Amino acid sequence: MLFNSLNFAIFLPVVFILYWFVTQKSLKIQNLLLLVASYFFYACWNYKLLFLLLFSTLLGFITAIKIHESGKTNIRQSWLWFYLAVNLGLLGIFKYYNFFASSFIGVVSSLGFHTDFWALDVILPVGISFYTFHGLSYVIDVYKKRVDPTRSFVEYAVFVSFFPLLVAGPIERATHLLPQIQQKRQFNYSEAVDGLKQILWGLLKKIVIADSCAEYVNLIFDNSTLYSGSTLALGVIFFSFQIYCDFSGYSDIAIGTGKLFGIELFQNFAFPYFSRNISEFWRKWHISLSAWFRDYVFFPLERQRFKLLGQPLNILVVFFLTGLWHGANWTFVIWGLLHGSYLILFSVLGRFGKYPTQVPRPSRVSNFFYFIETLLTFLLVSFAWIFFRAKDVKHAISYIIELFSSSIISAPELPSKAWGTIVFIGIFLAVEWLGRNQGYAIGHLGLNWPRPLRWALYYIIVIVIFYYAGSEQQFIYFQF
Amino acid sequence: MNRFLKNLGLFILPVFLLCASAEFALRSIPNDYSYKSNYLDRNSENIEVLFLGSSHAYRDINPIFINLNGFNAGYVSQTLDYDLKILEKYDGNWGHLKYIVLPISYFSLFYQLRTSTESWRVKNYNIYYGMTSSNKLTDYFEILSNNLEINLERITSYYVLGKPNITSSQLGWGASFNSGSQPDLLESGVSAATRHTYADDKYFNDNLTILRSIIYFADKRHITVFLYTPPAYHSYVEHLDKAQLERTLMAIKQIDHDSRNVFYVNFLTDDSFTAVDFLDADHLNEIGAEKFTKKIGELIYKNSQ
Numbered sequence: 001m002l003f004n005s006l007n008f009a010i011f012l013p014v015v016f017i018l019y020w021f022v023t024q025k026s027l028k029i030q031n032l033l034l035l036v037a038s039y040f041f042y043a044c045w046n047y048k049l050l051f052l053l054l055f056s057t058l059l060g061f062i063t064a065i066k067i068h069e070s071g072k073t074n075i076r077q078s079w080l081w082f083y084l085a086v087n088l089g090l091l092g093i094f095k096y097y098n099f100f101a102s103s104f105i106g107v108v109s110s111l112g113f114h115t116d117f118w119a120l121d122v123i124l125p126v127g128i129s130f131y132t133f134h135g136l137s138y139v140i141d142v143y144k145k146r147v148d149p150t151r152s153f154v155e156y157a158v159f160v161s162f163f164p165l166l167v168a169g170p171i172e173r174a175t176h177l178l179p180q181i182q183q184k185r186q187f188n189y190s191e192a193v194d195g196l197k198q199i200l201w202g203l204l205k206k207i208v209i210a211d212s213c214a215e216y217v218n219l220i221f222d223n224s225t226l227y228s229g230s231t232l233a234l235g236v237i238f239f240s241f242q243i244y245c246d247f248s249g250y251s252d253i254a255i256g257t258g259k260l261f262g263i264e265l266f267q268n269f270a271f272p273y274f275s276r277n278i279s280e281f282w283r284k285w286h287i288s289l290s291a292w293f294r295d296y297v298f299f300p301l302e303r304q305r306f307k308l309l310g311q312p313l314n315i316l317v318v319f320f321l322t323g324l325w326h327g328a329n330w331t332f333v334i335w336g337l338l339h340g341s342y343l344i345l346f347s348v349l350g351r352f353g354k355y356p357t358q359v360p361r362p363s364r365v366s367n368f369f370y371f372i373e374t375l376l377t378f379l380l381v382s383f384a385w386i387f388f389r390a391k392d393v394k395h396a397i398s399y400i401i402e403l404f405s406s407s408i409i410s411a412p413e414l415p416s417k418a419w420g421t422i423v424f425i426g427i428f429l430a431v432e433w434l435g436r437n438q439g440y441a442i443g444h445l446g447l448n449w450p451r452p453l454r455w456a457l458y459y460i461i462v463i464v465i466f467y468y469a470g471s472e473q474q475f476i477y478f479q480f
Numbered sequence: 481m482n483r484f485l486k487n488l489g490l491f492i493l494p495v496f497l498l499c500a501s502a503e504f505a506l507r508s509i510p511n512d513y514s515y516k517s518n519y520l521d522r523n524s525e526n527i528e529v530l531f532l533g534s535s536h537a538y539r540d541i542n543p544i545f546i547n548l549n550g551f552n553a554g555y556v557s558q559t560l561d562y563d564l565k566i567l568e569k570y571d572g573n574w575g576h577l578k579y580i581v582l583p584i585s586y587f588s589l590f591y592q593l594r595t596s597t598e599s600w601r602v603k604n605y606n607i608y609y610g611m612t613s614s615n616k617l618t619d620y621f622e623i624l625s626n627n628l629e630i631n632l633e634r635i636t637s638y639y640v641l642g643k644p645n646i647t648s649s650q651l652g653w654g655a656s657f658n659s660g661s662q663p664d665l666l667e668s669g670v671s672a673a674t675r676h677t678y679a680d681d682k683y684f685n686d687n688l689t690i691l692r693s694i695i696y697f698a699d700k701r702h703i704t705v706f707l708y709t710p711p712a713y714h715s716y717v718e719h720l721d722k723a724q725l726e727r728t729l730m731a732i733k734q735i736d737h738d739s740r741n742v743f744y745v746n747f748l749t750d751d752s753f754t755a756v757d758f759l760d761a762d763h764l765n766e767i768g769a770e771k772f773t774k775k776i777g778e779l780i781y782k783n784s785q
Contacts, residue, residue, distance in 0.1 A: 005618075006616075006617045006618050006624060007617065010617075020481060187481045187484070189481075189483060189484050192484050193484070193487075196488075455491060458491070459494075459495075462495060463628070466627070466628040467627060467628040467629050468627055468628075468629075469627050469628070
């Protein structure tokens with residue numbers, strides 16, 4: 001069920017009431033409720049794939065205990081490799097088999113040979129990339145002795161499948177989420193209200209900005225040969241905001257929902273489009289994923305003998321995998337490698353570690369170069385989004401060629417309603433800029449206002465959401 | 481916790497009351513679905529010829545030109561599954577029904593309303609015909625099927641500006657369209673043919689099953705089913721996908737052959753319909769509707785002899 005659906009609007013209060021009124025006295029029962037609710041939530045997508053989720057969870061649970069109990073390093077390593085092979089193998093089969101097989105056939109055919117391959121007729125399980133990475137981080141952390149394994153299957157299963165983050169993250173760590181599951185939660189009024197506010201903000205980003213942009217993105221990208229360079233440029237800008245508002249909106253709803261249950265989830269986006277370079281961008285965009293690849297791929301590559309390959313190659317490996325994680329298409333791989341190249345370039349230019357702080361200081365606002373750096377970073381990121389959105393590499397290349405043709409200086413050909421969306425994006429950016437010191441843009445907005453004014457703001461947001469709601473667009477990251 | 485629930489309730493109450501009022505206001509606006517449903521509620525027992533189907537029935541058939549008691553229960557984007565549901569809803573009331581007239585157009589076997597871009601219309605069948613044709617809760621509420629902008633426009637248009645919302649004639653024909661508003665037949669033919677062409681046939685077998693159910697329903701009650709492929713302008717016909725058209729025609733001819741209570745006529749390339757008869761390349765205007773309805777009437781009469 002989608003977060004912006006009536007079904008979820010009924011599911012959430014039911015689970016909330018049961019959680020705080022019926023099961024509150026027993027932590028075990030409360031966790032069991034979360035597990036049942038999470039599995040019900042997942043079953044609404046496809047109940048047949050519950051088996052896969054359950055299998056992956058059981059495997060992680062048992063493997064972690066076995067690793068912990070084994071005294072010998074080689075046995076611990078064997079269990080770890082066994083778990084990695086099976087879990088990543090499942091991910092590989094469901095997500096990548098047809099892609100790699102057809103790519104292999106393409107290469108073989110280009111060499112003049114003919115071969116058939118047996119395509120797998122499998123559904124891509126929703127959220128498989130997310131819950132697989134949850135499990136991987138847990139087992140690896142147990143192996144590294146960063147965390148002790150839990151002996152409660154329910155606790156571990158809730159960690160893997162907690163419904164707000166089950167299908168599109170944030171990708172949590174056992175060190176952060178598991179202790180919260182293992183401890184009794186107390187209802188906190190301020191946290192709950194903040195959670196509702198964050199859900200409202202996430203819904204506004206998704207329904208008002210993302211879905212409005214999607215209308216024009218679909219029109220422009222699906223008919224890119226018919227439009228001028230300037231219109232294609234607008235298409236890229238719209239997609240930049242569609243994907244940001246779609247994904248960060250989902251994360252806001254997930255995090256806000258977690259707060260309703262007394263559970264704190266990772267911040268997943270920290271206003272990435274205000275980044276001054278690509279390195280900063282990747283510290284602010286899909287933070288849980290980039291941190292995962294940094295901790296479990298990049299740092300091990302840097303520490304081991306692979307360091308001989310040099311940091312640039314390690315960066316490319318990480319971003320190759322990041323791109324591939326997003327989907328079984330060469331467009332995602334190219335998108336990832338582009339970002340890897342950007343990082344290497346910034347590294348060479350000596351700007352890799354610049355701006356380590358998460359939040360730009362207000363005093364920089366008047367700095368002209370700050371604006372230029374931010375704009376350049378945004379343009380580089382937007383350029384890479386072309387590959388992310390295009391249906392294949394050929395489409396992306398033809399899009400780029402037409403984009404940079406002489407027609408880029410003509411007036412864009414879009415319905416007048418599109419300009420309303422552009423104004424909305426401008427207002428949205430202003431709100432985000434003003435709220436960039438917080439976990440989400442309107443986090444502190446209205447806190448000191450009298451209740452009627454504060455509620456008037458919330459009602460305005462609700463009305464705007466209702467004004468734009470009506471045609472459901474799938475969350476983009478559900479395909480991962 | 482109590483404070484949280486109390487404040488949340490206070491916050492939601494006005495929203496809920498507004499939504500409930502809007503829902504009531506929207507449902508109270510007379511529309512074609514409520515009109516047709518009410519007409520069938522009152523008159524189904526007297527109907528002798530029932531016209532069902534998509535806009536190809538809704539706009540092309542004016543029952544006033546039939547010498548039997550007829551009613552046009554077709555509507556825009558109405559698919560075979562909803563034709564069957566209408567028949568089943570009034571089962572027991574079809575005491576005088578002799579003929580069901582149903583268009584099988586180029587696209588009829590290839591798409592279903594519930595999964596199309598027009599799926600927002602499903603709520604009209606659930607709300608105004610009282611059907612339960614969907615398991616999505618949003619398909620049972622007006623305010624959840626369209627966004628606020630559209631709903632506000634509907635409320636303003638009816639309650640403030642007094643604009644009528646019913647486009648059907650008394651006997652259900654799509655009367656608001658007339659020969660004075662004729663778009664480019666060449667362009668509309670190409671765009672309609674493209675819009676009606678489907679890349680896959682995932683609904684084909686399902687739709688055939690539904691069609692057979694309609695025929696079986698009719699046969700049990702001694703009702704004749706008149707299937708037809710409606711007339712269209714040459715610009716539409718020339719741009720149809722031959723495989724899709726061929727498959728549709730073959731399926732219908734097979735059904736005609738196999739069923740004792742069915743007769744089928746293909747009007748797709750009937751050259752008695754010229755440019756003056758068409759509203760657009762695949763729909764007739766009032767001139768064409770009169771001509772076509774009389775033709776249907778003559779065929780029904782011949783069949784009855």
